[in-house]
Amino acid sequence: MDVNDVLLLASAVVLGLVWWRRCSKTGGVDRTLVIVTDADLIHDALVKQGPMFASRPADSPIRLLFSVGKCTVNSAPYGPLWRALRRNFVAEIVSPQRVKGFSWIREWAMGNHLRRIRAEHAKTGAVRMMASCRLTICSILICICFGAKIPDELIVEIEEVMSAGTDTSATALEWVMMHLILDPAAQERVYDEVVAKAGKTARITEADVEALPYLQRFLEGGEGHDTDITGTRALRMMPFGAGRRICPAATLGVLHIQLTLANMIRELRWTPPAGEGPPDPTETFAFTVVMKNSLRAGIVERNQPPPVAAH
Numbered sequence: 454m455d456v457n458d459v460l461l462l463a464s465a466v467v468l469g470l471v472w473w474r475r476c477s478k479t480g481g482v483d484r485t486l487v488i489v490t491d492a493d494l495i496h497d498a499l500v501k502q503g504p505m506f507a508s509r510p511a512d513s514p515i516r517l518l519f520s521v522g523k524c525t526v527n528s529a530p531y532g533p534l535w536r537a538l539r540r541n542f543v544a545e546i547v548s549p550q551r552v553k554g555f556s557w558i559r560e561w562a563m564g565n566h567l568r569r570i571r572a573e574h575a576k577t578g579a580v581r582m583m584a585s586c587r588l589t590i591c592s593i594l595i596c597i598c599f600g601a602k603i604p605d606e607l608i609v610e611i612e613e614v615m616s617a618g619t620d621t622s623a624t625a626l627e628w629v630m631m632h633l634i635l636d637p638a639a640q641e642r643v644y645d646e647v648v649a650k651a652g653k654t655a656r657i658t659e660a661d662v663e664a665l666p667y668l669q670r671f672l673e674g675g676e677g678h679d680t681d682i683t684g685t686r687a688l689r690m691m692p693f694g695a696g697r698r699i700c701p702a703a704t705l706g707v708l709h710i711q712l713t714l715a716n717m718i719r720e721l722r723w724t725p726p727a728g729e730g731p732p733d734p735t736e737t738f739a740f741t742v743v744m745k746n747s748l749r750a751g752i753v754e755r756n757q758p759p760p761v762a763a764h
């Protein structure tokens with residue numbers, strides 16, 4: 454290889470890197486980013502003029518790999534493919550009958566969750582909230598997907614369901630737990646409400662969590678129990694998006710959050726880890742807006758602790 458070959462090779466590598474960087478940022482096409490902050494305008498764009506903005510922007514090469522060439526519910530362009538994928542998802546995973554039938558999965562996952570938390574705290578003196586909640590939510594979703602009889606061709610779609618369902622729910626849990634650690638009076642109020650409804654030891658059921666108004670109001674950021682989070686009539690909060698592409702699993706996501714929260718608060722009192730100050734609420738952008746310094750928490754048993762067992 455002479456000098457010319459080396460120069461040629463080096464130029465090819467540099468050009469390749471420039472192309473990759475550009476594509477990763479822009480999806481290979483020039484895009485204009487418009488940020489809309491007015492609630493009425495957002496409602497106009499996403500709900501009233503829904504179809505105009507119902508397709509996702511062009512994907513970068515990496516995203517194209519993950520979205521399997523835009524053939525998943527989240528990435529498919531608005532049209533017949535998206536409609537078929539979404540209909541499948543709703544019928545197979547989040548219809549009320551399906552959700553009810555997966556109750557045994559949630560019971561199993563809640564037991565594991567509390568056992569894992571206790572074991573981690575006993576070993577390290579702190580619980581890493583995000584890591585723990587991600588694992589629990591992901592295990593529920595994987596069990597829902599593979600425990601049910603789902604044909605091979607849907608598995609690709611399932612992979613995407615994991616990321617859409619795991620990070621969102623785990624992030625919400627991390628933020629709520631941070632607020633409950635910063636506000637012990639609110640934490641006691643949630644505890645009292647859960648115990649009044651479900652008792653101190655019985656399994657907390659789906660029906661129980663639906664009847665916990667204070668916990669629900671706390672999750673909605675004090676906006677009030679009646680806020681319409683689907684944004685159909687008008688927009689106030691849109692944690693699940695709005696319009697055609699609104700999260701199809703909002704009910705399931707909320708159920709997972711409420712159940713996990715009710716179990717964690719009833720069994721344990723949550724504090725900063727021993728010797729550490731209060732949690733830092735600084736935000737940073739990831740797939741969702743997460744805590745810059747992930748929440749680490751200490752726990753105190755509310756009742757006689759069960760023995761820490763391997764699962």
Ligand code: HEM
Pocket residue numbers: 526527528539542546594614615617618619621622625692693694695696697698699700701702703705706707710
């Ligand atoms: C608290 C939990 C959750 C939150 C905050 C959340 C939020 C969102 C948001 C903001 C969107 C985008 C909406 C838009 O583009 O306008 C979305 C879409 C989506 N979510 Fe969720 N989500 C949650 C839980 C879940 C769960 C548990 C699953 C799956 C079991 C899931 C599956 C999906 C899918 C498949 C889409 C794409 C819908 C489409 O493009 O038509 N999400 N979610």
